[in-house]
Amino acid sequence: MKTAFLLLSLYAASPCQLAAGEFFPVCMYGITKPAELAVLKKAGFNCFQSYEQAPEALAALAAGADKAGLKMVAMPDRVIGSAFDKQARKWPMLAWYLYDEPEVRRLPLADLQALDKRVKDWAPGQRTAFVMGAGLAAFTYGGAADALMVDWYPVPHLPLESVGQQVTLLKEGAKVMDAANPAKPVWAVLQAFDWMEFPQRKARRIGRFPAAWEIRFMTYLALARGANGIFYFKYASQDNKPLPETPERWAMFEAMAAEVNRLGPLLAKGKTVEPPPGLPGALSATVFKARGHKYMILLNPALANVPVDVEALKGWRPLFEEKRSIAELLPGNKRNYFPPYRVLILEN
Incomplete structure (x- = not known):
């Protein structure tokens, strides 16, 4: 906890300062009660998703979100035509949540498009979004909605770098299926749970909660591959224990919210430029220029150590x-190397 406090102090002093009005989604899935919103706000999150569908429950969450300055993602199905029909069009929505993994449920594309049209006809001033369970599905569904999401939870059974592959597929699918909207947002939904809590096909079950370094790597890999927002799934375990009741875990997400809040909007508004010469090809270097500075997400997406000449990074400062x-x-x-899955955020 002392380390987390120190890091949060460093973030507060970081030169990555945002102008008023800039917004980059840093969100938590699975909010159910208005009282949870103050906890999210204090932790640095600026939005949330809820699976609540009762119009009364969503109205209470919307009122709490408005008071806290948060945006929300929620399902519109039972709100449309309800007593809250008119006022819901003014709720602080990040997006109306159309569907959960249509490819898994084999929802016809025409049905998803019809739902999207229904919501837009009802609330034309608000955005729509839906989540897919794999980026490849965007080559079928990527033309629907205003924003696309992909959920991908690899710990511990898949390589961490698969997160980046899914975000890349999501973006490419959006380009193919919605070529008229090249700036269509894509949001990454990342793992904040233990697979042991869920049913599994094999008798020998596996699972654990992601470590802090895994959460950080997945977050920055998603950003480096073009994610325009970050969500974490989810706020409470399957037995309804909220993450904040496990302080060492909650501190991980407080730290990530602090970092993404500062870097994300700069990445979104920045112009991509070439990385400095001399960096090993095995490293992933995403460099962008914003407000007179250059920023770099430098990470090692492999299991092997990668030797690096720190002289190639002369003039760059770690954040x-x-x-x-x-x-x-x-x-x-004097023979420095990048360990597997190490991330550095640098400024020049």
């Missing part, structure tokens, strides 16, 4: 780290 020297952050003394 969100306790140490301010790249040479001190990377192991190897």
